[in-house]
Amino acid sequence: MAQHKVNYLQDAGLPVALTTVDKLVQWGRSNSLWALTYGLACCAIEMMASGASRYDFDRFGTIFRASPRQADLMVVAGTLTKKHAEFIKRLYDQMTEPKWVISMGSCANTGGMFNTYATVQGVDRVIPVDIYLPGCAPRPETLQYAVMMLQKQIRRESAFQKLKPKRLV
Amino acid sequence: MQTPNRLKPFYENLVFEKDDNRMIVNFGPQHPSAHGQLRLILELDGEQVVKAVPDVGYLHRGIEKMAENMIYNEFLPTTDRMDYIAASSNNYGFALAVERLLGIEDKIPRRAEIIRVMLLELNRIISHLFWLATHALDVGAMSIFLYCFREREFAMDLMEDYCGARLTHSSIRIGGVPLDLPKGWLEDLEKFIDKLPENIADYEGLLDKNRIWLMRLEQVGMLSKEDALNWGCSGPTLRGSGVAWDIRKEEPYSIYDELDFDVPVTDSCDSYGRYKLYMQEMRESAKILRQLIPMYKESSPEIVANVPEYISAPKEQLMTENFALMQHFVLVTQGMRPPVGEVYVATESPKGELGFYINSQGDPYPYRLKIRAPSFWHTSVLQEMLVGTYLADVVTIIGNLNIVFGEIDR
């Protein structure tokens, strides 16, 4: 994974004093995360299965939206290839703030078993990631666990962060 | 290519308006109904497609080059990730190719063959259910998606009970299968196949005579017989155009020549015919599974071929005998050295003819491995098949062709 010049310690880690407005806004945001359908490879099938009847995603308030303008969570499920890297950055930029990224599966985390010329070794070389989810392919329940972790993290943040939007560079 | 700079970071829409009222639309690599990462550049005249250029390669991971650097056994889990919907069929194609190269095809024990065919047919059902789910979702019948996934979950439970993984199985090894069926698996399988025909009848009842489904699928995606053969289509796409070719029947491998099943063929070359084929194939797979259950019960319990030169011994021998462990060590660290030569083996995967070409020079690593993926050849047909259709039909046709991008791009 790359070492970027991101100043993560800005807010995270230290207990931030949250006002009621903060808590209300973040409660709303965390319980209605709309996910962007970004299924690239095999993990997309597990993402679809987690949205289907047995492991329902709608109970988290999550709906899969196809347009990046309407989504605030991007679940990168599958291998990112060098040909595609340009487009994931473009789609990430098109998403509106606040936005979060879950990198699902080994291929998205670090390039996975594909240690080859055409695979980006980790989606975080190109976009900043909030939650890394290991597995090949991770079970649908694991994806939902990751979403729950993200919800917890969102509730800990302050709502109106003076955002410098989250960019790697 | 437009190079981005600080002033104009990226260009937005790819719409060029020329004088002739034609529009070029990019059906981009991220699209809800693109079935993966298909980029189609369509030139539209009003609503009709005049020219279609598929742009693939967004999932090219270099699997063939990886094979030249890995030993045969090590490469097997990588084959899972090609047609990731029915993973065991890729494993089986590769294992069969290597076994034919080694010349041990007739030494595979009977129980291993039976388990392999069970897994293959179960994967066929899983793949066809997935096809129906996504195709119906694209066309608009969204509830079928949830119903099919519910069935699929039961089938994936069976796979998970067997090999531990829902999606990427690597459940078939060179020389046999790694595990015997767990206790109670056959009863669960019977329950599953008892329920399956009713569910298929449910879906057919919802879709068969549905006016909207008929309007969207009949006469859409016409593929004549000569075109289908010329473009290299296989599997249900070819059988939907009137050519009765199923590798399981014509060039039988494993124990398919002992099983009694039919292969549905139709000569209405449109999407509706292919839809009916998929539904019938699911029933035939259930029939095959039913025949396999008594055959399993009468087979003797070996599951790995006894060829110590190329294949490691089964676990019970490995853990108790010294020579078996030594040979296993050599085979795992160095890899087995197959004979020098080439082999091309085609099997009938749920998508079509999946072929593996292996050129071996005696090294533990294949010198050249080429994978003949059915979806690759089906996607090239899109160049011709989409001309003259409406934009809404493009989605139907792509869904109907049953393409999966892990295979196309490898």
Place this chain on the structure above:
Amino acid sequence: MRAYQDRKNLQKKAYYSDRFFKAPPVPRKDVSTDEIFANDLKHLKSLVKIKDSYIELDQLVVIIEPKDICKVMLSLKQELEYDFLSELSATDFLAKSNQFEIFYQLLSMSKRKRLRVKYMISQDQAIDSIMHIFKSADWAEREMFDMFGIVANNHTYLKRLLMPEDWVGYPLLKSYPLEGDEAAKWYEVDKIFGKEYRDIIGPEMRDSATINIKDTKNFARVKHEVPYGEKYSGKPTDFGNYQEDGGVPLISKFKKENSKELNSRK
């Protein structure tokens, strides 16, 4: 002195080779043992010069000259009923004999037979496209061009298929490393951010087995997590719990006592 690196073949080689071990060849049979193949071969021999032919694993293999490929393919399709092109690709033998080997895998459905046509070309030679005979060769030849750099004459649209259009290098050559050369390593960084960001983003992490316990930016110890970049304290955390301890308003509270462990699935 640096170790000798065979520039022509950079792929992995077996670390141990027994000097006296020679791998046996796959058994080959003479063409006259199979009637259908013998007739087909006779027909082909009357058309072009056949350099070699044999039956390997129930498939006929015919080796011809590169210039005769169109004639052979046309005859196979129209007269000998081999109307299905299964596969078309190349093998890189540059390290051994400075040649590529192109193979075409054909299938005859009516006769239930498979046939392979092969020929060798040198590195800069171009081949004739058979697009006008088998339309499926269109993409197969594009992929061959993409991966090996072999040009097909008379192809209507010979552009890169699987790699991006501005990719440099032909990936499946043996002299191309698995992890990609210099251009491949920085392709996405150069494309998206620009060359200046190579140092900021850093090189790719290709060794997947490195573990650094003290690195809290890339690794996290389960149940003892610390914020990104700080030192490990060893204090157990409840980071992995499903819900915060106080519960969330309007969401049902997760009580560990009420959760049940299932013994079997439904």
